[in-house]
Amino acid sequence: MYVRLIGDSKLPIGVSVSGVPLPFTQSELDSVESVLPYEYTAFDFCSEKTMKRPSENLGQVLFGERIEPSPYKFEFKKPVVCQKVCTRTYDTNNPSDKAKLDFLKKGMLLNYQHHWIVDNMPVTWCYDVEDGQKFCNPGFPIGCYVTEAGRPKDACVVNSNFNEKDAFYIFNHVDITIYYHIVEHEQLGARLVAAKIEPKSYDNPNNDSPCTGGPKFLKNKHTGVFNIPYTYSINFVEDKNIRWASRWDYILESMPHTNIQWFSIMNSLVIVLFLSGMVAMIMLRTLHKDIARYNQMDSVEDAQEEFGWKLVHGDVFRPPRKGMLLSVFLGSGTQIFIMTFVTLFFACLGFLSPANRGALMTCAVVLWVLLGTPAGYVAARLYKSFGGEKWKTNVLLTAFLCPGVVFADFFVMNLILWGEGSSAAMPFGTLVAILALWFCISVPLTFIGAYFGFKKAGIEHPVRTNQIPRQIPEQSFYTKPFPGIVMGGILPFGCIFIQLFFILNSIWSHQMYYMFGFLFLVFIILVITCSEATILLCYFHLCAEDYHWQWRSFLTSGFTAVYFLVYAIHYFFSKLQITGLASTILYFGYTMIMALIFFLFTGTIGFFACFWFVTKIYSVVKVD
Structure with missing residues (x-):
């Protein structure tokens, strides 16, 4: 049984007893209008300096999830009414205070969101949306802005009292409601099933009753001293209808577009399956006729009338140009393919759910590191079958080319995050750890795989290769390389673009992704x-x-990555509200990494499918 420590007591996760402090932490702040997340302390909020900061796994560090202890203290089933946490004072005549205040205003202007966690549950802000539905957001804004024209932006629309022009309204008070139900068969107390919050703004003119007065606002051109008191209230409500195992459901079910997309996903899968069946049936029937006709040619006259794919049997296994580069790409693609398959399989089993923060990225990185052996083996085996002899160059390129390009891109993005002071910037120690995993584990495993790949005999082809290459006749427009490559990526992209929308939403719009069953099915399709x-x-x-x-x-199946890149550009300009040069560079920098990985992944699938097909058809045909 999983347990957590609360004080000197040891209780199962989700179980609490009266008078015991609840585990309450705060994550990074992010925004849909900026790619840059920031740590909680970056905005000069009330902080807890006595407690030790919780440790984060590798996936959380890569995603910039910085967990910090919260100064908001409360005990289970002990309500709190308007408890003061701290007061922040700023003097615009002080350059340091003015910089902090300007940064806070920038955060409100870009609609940065708090992310609080209680007992591993996100504290949600639930509000009504169109059609009478309720949306529960696992975050709430730090404030909002009313323009000079009096138009409220973002969260300012929820309160008609936010009507001061060119002013920032600060949510300096929160009402927190903790929902629980009593554990009947366990003598341990109660289980927490939900945590909801309602941000409010109080001017607090009277220190004796701080949660009074109108909303707290800061004029955009304010000068002088400005105080921000932070307060909170907590209430506990028993709810017998929510089971502890289903306590995430109310968040996932309220996410926008989730319900209306189920039919679209099923419709897309049915169409793709139908088209795949049609293609497979046509191919099987056509090939069956071709093979039967070719095998019935016994006379020389019949052999002279050969046409089509049998004519090139003496050249079909001729080594390709740039065989070194192709073998390196295929080795890296094999590594990515196995990593993706295993990661999605574990996600379908529930091991990598949103409740296990950072587990998905941690699993992917660890698997990639451990899968260096298949990459080296595939690259070496194919390079040897292409007739290559520079095995040292091949193994070095397999170990360093594609991972090096990804790391270089990631390092440049990390430098930008460092310059912007973002929490997503990876610490130097973590960078060293990533390099150690790469050089000390992945690279040696790649060398081991390459050793066995070169040691094994080359791939035996079903037909001999002629010494003199056959001249290729003039090709029509549709059989030229480029049109065929462009057309080849359309159908694969058509089966993933709906899931791609959800994945991009989860990355850039900070929404939870949990449909791993459908994602695994789309992966197979x-x-x-x-x-x-x-x-x-x-x-x-x-x-x-x-x-x-x-x-x-x-390249035919790898061209799907080009469609992915075009869709990502369309998504940036049509769906996102990202502003700022740094955020734009970061978006396209990370998108290029995803496009490269997707290119290697899909290209490897296409190559091995064709390799199996070509080997199969020429092995069943009698060749003189």
């Missing part, structure tokens, strides 16, 4: 679709007597 689309185009090109299929098969 993507593999099938990439394979069938690439095989189909490969067959057409072989029939047109063009035997350069290795790079084309990789």
